[in-house]
Amino acid sequence: MLQVSKLLEGDKRTAAKMITLIENDGEGKQQLLSEIYPHTGRAHVIGVTGSPGAGKSSLTDELIKRARGDNRKVGVIAVDPTSPISGGALLGDRIRMQEHALDKGVFIRSMGTRGSLGGLARATRDVVKVLDAYGCEIIIVETVGVGQSELDIMHYADTTLVVLTPGAGDHIQTIKAGIMEIADIFVINKCDLGNTKKMMIDIAQMLDMSPRFDGRWRPPVAETSVKNNTGIEELWSLIGQHLEYTQKSGELDQSVRNRLSMEVVEMAEEEVRRLLWEQFNKNGSMDDLLDKLAQREADPYNEARKLVQNFICQIPNGKEL
Amino acid sequence: MLQVSKLLEGDKRTAAKMITLIENDGEGKQQLLSEIYPHTGRAHVIGVTGSPGAGKSSLTDELIKRARGDNRKVGVIAVDPTSPISGGALLGDRIRMQEHALDKGVFIRSMGTRGSLGGLARATRDVVKVLDAYGCEIIIVETVGVGQSELDIMHYADTTLVVLTPGAGDHIQTIKAGIMEIADIFVINKCDLGNTKKMMIDIAQMLDMSPRFDGRWRPPVAETSVKNNTGIEELWSLIGQHLEYTQKSGELDQSVRNRLSMEVVEMAEEEVRRLLWEQFNKNGSMDDLLDKLAQREADPYNEARKLVQNFICQIPNGKEL
Numbered sequence: 001m002l003q004v005s006k007l008l009e010g011d012k013r014t015a016a017k018m019i020t021l022i023e024n025d026g027e028g029k030q031q032l033l034s035e036i037y038p039h040t041g042r043a044h045v046i047g048v049t050g051s052p053g054a055g056k057s058s059l060t061d062e063l064i065k066r067a068r069g070d071n072r073k074v075g076v077i078a079v080d081p082t083s084p085i086s087g088g089a090l091l092g093d094r095i096r097m098q099e100h101a102l103d104k105g106v107f108i109r110s111m112g113t114r115g116s117l118g119g120l121a122r123a124t125r126d127v128v129k130v131l132d133a134y135g136c137e138i139i140i141v142e143t144v145g146v147g148q149s150e151l152d153i154m155h156y157a158d159t160t161l162v163v164l165t166p167g168a169g170d171h172i173q174t175i176k177a178g179i180m181e182i183a184d185i186f187v188i189n190k191c192d193l194g195n196t197k198k199m200m201i202d203i204a205q206m207l208d209m210s211p212r213f214d215g216r217w218r219p220p221v222a223e224t225s226v227k228n229n230t231g232i233e234e235l236w237s238l239i240g241q242h243l244e245y246t247q248k249s250g251e252l253d254q255s256v257r258n259r260l261s262m263e264v265v266e267m268a269e270e271e272v273r274r275l276l277w278e279q280f281n282k283n284g285s286m287d288d289l290l291d292k293l294a295q296r297e298a299d300p301y302n303e304a305r306k307l308v309q310n311f312i313c314q315i316p317n318g319k320e321l
Numbered sequence: 322m323l324q325v326s327k328l329l330e331g332d333k334r335t336a337a338k339m340i341t342l343i344e345n346d347g348e349g350k351q352q353l354l355s356e357i358y359p360h361t362g363r364a365h366v367i368g369v370t371g372s373p374g375a376g377k378s379s380l381t382d383e384l385i386k387r388a389r390g391d392n393r394k395v396g397v398i399a400v401d402p403t404s405p406i407s408g409g410a411l412l413g414d415r416i417r418m419q420e421h422a423l424d425k426g427v428f429i430r431s432m433g434t435r436g437s438l439g440g441l442a443r444a445t446r447d448v449v450k451v452l453d454a455y456g457c458e459i460i461i462v463e464t465v466g467v468g469q470s471e472l473d474i475m476h477y478a479d480t481t482l483v484v485l486t487p488g489a490g491d492h493i494q495t496i497k498a499g500i501m502e503i504a505d506i507f508v509i510n511k512c513d514l515g516n517t518k519k520m521m522i523d524i525a526q527m528l529d530m531s532p533r534f535d536g537r538w539r540p541p542v543a544e545t546s547v548k549n550n551t552g553i554e555e556l557w558s559l560i561g562q563h564l565e566y567t568q569k570s571g572e573l574d575q576s577v578r579n580r581l582s583m584e585v586v587e588m589a590e591e592e593v594r595r596l597l598w599e600q601f602n603k604n605g606s607m608d609d610l611l612d613k614l615a616q617r618e619a620d621p622y623n624e625a626r627k628l629v630q631n632f633i634c635q636i637p638n639g640k641e642l
Contacts, residue, residue, distance in 0.1 A: 304589040
């Protein structure tokens, strides 16, 4: 039996087991998360994303060191939506992070697509809660790729870093749409590799074109080089400034509320989905229905509507379905 | 007003406009699909997937030519889950397919993440229906990447080709799990580039380890080279054999039924999701609830349960929520 009290005391094995339970969508997950919830809400969640090869893991590594320098407990969730590997396994170049493995103040977890039945973004959100209650003051969520799942995952970060490398400038054009929305800070990493000026200009132009930063936080650009150990301190300071800004402006509260709304409705959806399938399957005439559909005597759009009508008691606003 | 009769007559502009409507989740989409549905079910849907750079587009190009040689009308849906570009734009190397642009017997459409509000897999499924009713006998759905969205998309193909290249042998190990499930035919493309023997053995071993092919279709391996123009005829023949096998064995009927079940329930889900949000938002006390949640006086798990309870009239099997 997993005890929340042990998690709150900072027992690492309990944290790890709870995360596994969440990944496996195991028995008692909701109850557990329900118990954990009152003890969450203190961590600063930092998202780190960007193209493969941008050096996200090394950068995360530096952020861990920086946070540990302030003696702050750190959790890292390394999410790879393309990998089936999950759990204790350290993905790819995350092996570098192993130097922190013996540090009790650092908790690192990899998550792949395996063991994330409710979707990777949701699993990540729940794992963040576990690490928050476990006492992590800083939680870094690192993820590769630029697909939808990444954007979904970053939705749960308080401060999102988009990591780029010099010379990838033309790439900005293609990923612009999604990235614009989620970046709180741009990081030009590996700035030792080339001239960063072109990219600085590209980013600035991109931001100038968008009216959404008027009077609000305009994502600054940090230049870092893990190799030369430059820019990390400045980046760390920007991260702190962003948190302070969102706290003072009320934007943090607003995002927390948005996330909570989404969380409640998404969980309700998950449950409703399960019940819908149950209802569809228990329906004795399902075989007949499928025959009719296959014969084109019925159509799936009308059948879906009927299914919903039979399912719901309160039709909001008295609308017809 | 879009007329289904014009689609059935083979009017290309009507087909294009309907697809745009679907992508934009526009007004009247369900009604339109409902009208189209009786005229579907005739096309053979061929999925083409595999890693980036495996030469999927050139191969698709060859398949188009082959089908046109038999004077069969062809539709191509090129899906790129990582691209925000959609609609008329031709993605990347799909430009090669432009030689077919003037052929009235070929309809090519690119789909990106933009304009696929209900999810890319669902949009693809609906676009397949439009092309089916439009009269395409062969519909090729091509998609990049090896993520979940790709697997979802391939679910709607009758025959799925997994395209590999020689030398990528070790890669098989990592993507095995998902690929095993969806491949009906393996294609070692660009077989002019290297020795295919190693990969043939890898695939055979992989298949041997799985009991699921006993007495059923065991995915054959085709070796193709677009450059040397070899293997296409054999691949085309294997595609035909697979269709014949699934028709005779009843597996095609079974997958059609499975897909129809999913389709009905997924659409019901979509509608229920919309209604859930509506109910959540119209709830006058939502602000209070969010306050409580933010203050940790309530928890999202219990609130989700309550939302479901207030929403549903028939609880299947009388289970408690």
